[in-house]
Amino acid sequence: MPQAKTNLFEDDLQELSQLFKALGHPARLQILKFLSKQNTCFSGDINDIVPLGRTTVNQHIAELKKAGLIKSSTQGTKTNYCLNNDGISKLNQLGISFLSEIQCSSCNTNEC
Amino acid sequence: MPQAKTNLFEDDLQELSQLFKALGHPARLQILKFLSKQNTCFSGDINDIVPLGRTTVNQHIAELKKAGLIKSSTQGTKTNYCLNNDGISKLNQLGISFLSEIQCSSCNTNEC
DNA sequence: TTTATTTGGCGTAAAAATACGTCAAATAGT
């Protein structure tokens, strides 16, 4: 049985630091910023704007997803990524103004 | 000559992600929070409150220092650490409310 | 049905972060 990994730190610190960690890479900030501009949820050609290989970008995307900051839906071969209000609202609650502009209108409706 | 390491990302993204990265570990958040409570700048027995070995804590302290979020001064064998308004104000500008309470009154005067 | 696109998954190399132990210097206390 995999041990429950005792938390050395209080849960809120743990959670908060996870959020900050997710923001701790320029590529990921760039992706979030980009997604916030495309108020129509855009596909994974985030690749075109991030100066890194596709695989690497995918990894960063996966991390943002894991952190609950973005989500995805598939349309054919393409995948649409958009901001996840669940996570973004956490940031807003923290008052992170850098991302205050981040509100994807078409997200969290049903379009993506 | 060590090459100037071309920046793949825009400077503001780079700088911002560095800040977030510094906040991306529970121990470092704990330290910042602790320092904000001790409005009298307190010494390096941050060790007592962080559930990690002394050397490790020192490393985290060093990172916070590198990020410009804290600073230190020596008194005898002891070292006083306190928040560095230079860095903290950056956070405040970002609107990070978690740390809004962080204002070390006696810091940045001359007491530490 | 072939062929091209778009992705996710897997493996992996290199670098960075994390967590310590040990040691040595500075200084405070006896």
Place this chain on the structure above:
DNA sequence: ACTATTTGACGTATTTTTACGCCAAATAAA
């Protein structure tokens, strides 16, 4: 002068992160 404290510095083992290349599945296009 000797001893104990408090630190920073150094080395190092592990783990994570970062960055890719390659392959395979799904679907769109020819």
